[in-house]
Amino acid sequence: MATRHPAPGGPWRTRLAAWFGVDETWERVPDDPARARRTDAVLAAAFLVAGSLGVELLRSIDALGSSAGSYVWPHVAVAAGTLPLAWRRQRPLLVAVWLSAHFFVVGITLPSVAVSMPMQVVYFLGIFTGVAWARDRRAMLAVVTGIVLLMFGWLTWQLAVGSGVEEALGHAGTPLTRQGLFSPATAYVVYTLLVNVFYFGGAIIGGQAAWRAALHRDRLAAQAHTIEEQAAELQRRAVVEERLRIARELHDVVAHHVSVIGIQAAAARRTLRRDADVAEASLRSMEASSREAVTQMRALLGTLRSADEDAEPVPRAPEPRLADIGGLVEQTRGSGLDARCHVVEDAPGALDAVPGPLGLSLYRTVQEALSNVRRHSTARTAQVFVRVDRRPEPGFAHGYAEVEVLDDGRPRTGTSGTGLGLLGIRERLATHGGVGEIGPRVTGGYRVRVRMPLSEETP
Incomplete structure (x- = not known):
């Protein structure tokens, strides 16, 4: 110059x-x-x-x-x-x-x-x-x-x-x-x-x-x-970010349902000779999990195909929200892990008022954490806490939405994963400007705690 x-x-x-x-x-x-x-x-x-x-x-x-x-x-x-x-x-x-x-x-x-x-x-x-x-x-x-x-x-x-x-x-x-x-x-x-x-x-x-x-x-x-x-660069970045989001969704969906199917298959094998009715119930649960996994993967793949201008738009299934975490925990209990969900709201309806993208990220965080508990831990029980507080505090001018998953197990040897699940959690934190705490607890077990800020428009 x-x-x-x-x-x-x-x-x-x-x-x-x-x-x-x-x-x-x-x-x-x-x-x-x-x-x-x-x-x-x-x-x-x-x-x-x-x-x-x-x-x-x-x-x-x-x-x-x-x-x-x-x-x-x-x-x-x-x-x-x-x-x-x-x-x-x-x-x-x-x-x-x-x-x-x-x-x-x-x-x-x-x-x-x-x-x-x-x-x-x-x-x-x-x-x-x-x-x-x-x-x-x-x-x-x-x-x-x-x-x-x-x-x-x-x-x-x-x-x-x-x-x-x-x-x-x-x-x-x-x-x-x-x-x-x-x-x-x-x-x-x-x-x-x-x-x-x-x-x-x-x-x-x-x-x-x-x-x-x-x-x-x-x-x-x-x-x-x-x-x-x-504008072209922003569009390219948006496409890349959307594909990364879909990759995280696919990982979380597949990991969750495959782990559920694996646990249910093992339970069915053990009970098949002793109790045919229990085995049949486990097989039905496996069938439901596999169908749900296929449905969600088709929806995500349909989103990828819809990026093509010549492709016909594919209807997307409703994405999970923060209020759906309770159902996710109940499904986990059916797979053999004694999980409990605790909801803390500062006012009635606060859970439903959390924006969809934010609620989906928190839902996927809990889903990934529970999948890790089943695959990589000896835990028998897990506690899931969902908190929504719209009162301002340092770093969260308009309140926050938070999820926390605690278990009482120890790492299971020979089950180390790829680390993609935790990477997806951290990417979601960066996207929404949140903070997290992921790691073993001093008193035993493991903690995954994620807090994300609410926007000013959140009612």
Whole structure:
């Protein structure tokens, strides 16, 4: 990045330099260089034709003065002044310097050609293009300053030393008499200066305004491109996060139901010979668990398929909420683990008011914790606590929802898992900005405790 230094000489110079963009590193180039070259070539040809036609018109009315008898040089002067326009956007400063020198030389040798309307437009366009398309803004400012000083210096010399005023104000050898507020000489000098100020000033200001407008458009386009890239990145992240969420859901659902089925299968095998009715009940429970697992996995896979624009939307089953934890604990009790659920609400209905995404994360946390108890622990009992408190406290300005799973067992050897379940719990904590405590208890057993903040909109 270029380092910018304030221009010396006071605030007005600093503002002037900033307006001309002398410290800008941005370079203006045509959007379609080939098309721009063709357009400039056509423009140069059009002004060549217009300038040559103007020369013939001037010759026809005997307005070329001493050069009226010459047929070649006025047309050569027009060609030398118009053809460089074909390179005006490729070499803007070089063309501006060339046309200014052309005006200076032709204005002395062939003044009628220099002041003709087509050539005056060409000179104006040369300065305008030099300011509007110069890539080096410091060089542009130096070139334009030199052009203006040269032209006004020449004009001042002509008015002060030459015979321009006397010739302009004479009428058949008789000086003009004063008729207005100013003397003829003063009015002529002031009028000539004002015309040139507006001529050169208009070209410079117009060119700079065009340059700044192009800079503004380019920055807006860059901002729009950045916003588009950011939107695409956010969309990509949203897809990744959704797939991670579904992966966690699949892990929790499969782990929970497979562990339940495994425990029930073992119980059915043990009781099959002793009590056929109990074995049949265990098999029915296994069947219900497997069906529920398949249903939830189909719903999650349907969500993955719905990300495809061409796929038909798949209806999703209602996701579990915080109030469904009681049913989850009852199902766990049916699989052989003596689990109890305790609900603590600061007011009736607080449990149902917890937002769905937050309640689902807490539900999956309890589901994963109970699955771990069954698979990796010798515990016979587990206590599940569900707490909702909307009173503010440090770190939870609008209250919290919390689940806690406690067991009384010890780790079972040879049953270490992949750690994906605990990773999913921690990812949910990070998503909702919650805090957690996961690990063995000092008094024995294991604790999984997760607290997540409620939002201000939670009723």
